[in-house]
Amino acid sequence: MNDDVARSAYSLPVTAPVSASRYAGETLLGRKRRARKMARVLAETHPDAHCELDFTTPLELAVATILSAQTTDVRVNQVTPALFKLYRSAADYAGADRAAMETLLRPTGFFRAKTDSLIKLGQMLVEKYDGELPRKLDQLVALPGIGRKTANVILGNAFGVPGITVDTHFRRLTNRFGWVAEDDPVKIEFLVAELIEKRDWTMLSHRVIFHGRRVCHARKPACGACTLASVCPSYGTGPTEAAAAAKLLKGPRARDLAEAAGVDPDLVPAAAVLAPEEP
Numbered sequence: 001m002n003d004d005v006a007r008s009a010y011s012l013p014v015t016a017p018v019s020a021s022r023y024a025g026e027t028l029l030g031r032k033r034r035a036r037k038m039a040r041v042l043a044e045t046h047p048d049a050h051c052e053l054d055f056t057t058p059l060e061l062a063v064a065t066i067l068s069a070q071t072t073d074v075r076v077n078q079v080t081p082a083l084f085k086l087y088r089s090a091a092d093y094a095g096a097d098r099a100a101m102e103t104l105l106r107p108t109g110f111f112r113a114k115t116d117s118l119i120k121l122g123q124m125l126v127e128k129y130d131g132e133l134p135r136k137l138d139q140l141v142a143l144p145g146i147g148r149k150t151a152n153v154i155l156g157n158a159f160g161v162p163g164i165t166v167d168t169h170f171r172r173l174t175n176r177f178g179w180v181a182e183d184d185p186v187k188i189e190f191l192v193a194e195l196i197e198k199r200d201w202t203m204l205s206h207r208v209i210f211h212g213r214r215v216c217h218a219r220k221p222a223c224g225a226c227t228l229a230s231v232c233p234s235y236g237t238g239p240t241e242a243a244a245a246a247k248l249l250k251g252p253r254a255r256d257l258a259e260a261a262g263v264d265p266d267l268v269p270a271a272a273v274l275a276p277e278e279p
Ligand code: SF4
Pocket: 176, 215, 216, 217, 221, 222, 223, 224, 226, 227, 228, 229, 232, 233, 234, 235, 236, 237, 238
């Protein structure tokens, strides 16, 4: 089936794609309106977006997030059940046997540094916070192994305090969206905070990251099968033909993503549904 035929059976949910030049003189208000519209489309596109690290307590999330550096959430989730069973409190981490913990953490990479961070984290929590994780950003970032990104993940997902998580996907996509023209994660966080309502920060972070993993890939974004095509200045960075773009969609909802973008889901290869998403 050619692309025109494929598209004719599905109406795009938004108006036809436009070029980047349309946004050249965009005002802050215009950008804010467009960003919020894109955020709404992302919410509809990725209703399953969530924190992919498994945890039941703020401490477990802090540990899982520290372990997620330079590896995938899937890999972390394979390691944490055994870890969380043995180390249940900050005091357990503070008094951990280094060699035993290194053995457990080895599959996540950088296991010596990560072991060091977890033991020091436990020690500082015991010394300064009675073994509890603090709830303030400035207190969290002062803890071993916890940077601003990790702190925002903890605030947003364990404490319900809105936080923007700027990881590699969030940085790439917000630049492609024309929300920012910036590489520095802290500057990106503050710029996006001006565009998006605070109550939406945590879920927006998950949705942007899901879009980066499943649609707007680093090398070849699936522009022709993207629900943001009509409002994205970077439309055309990847293939715009429906058939070519549909092949690039990844993850368990690849067919739904195609359909949401007005593309025939039968153009999505069966393997795409099982293909590993970008880490
Ligand atoms: S896939 Fe293409 S159209 Fe969609 S957000 Fe990425 S660059 Fe923009």
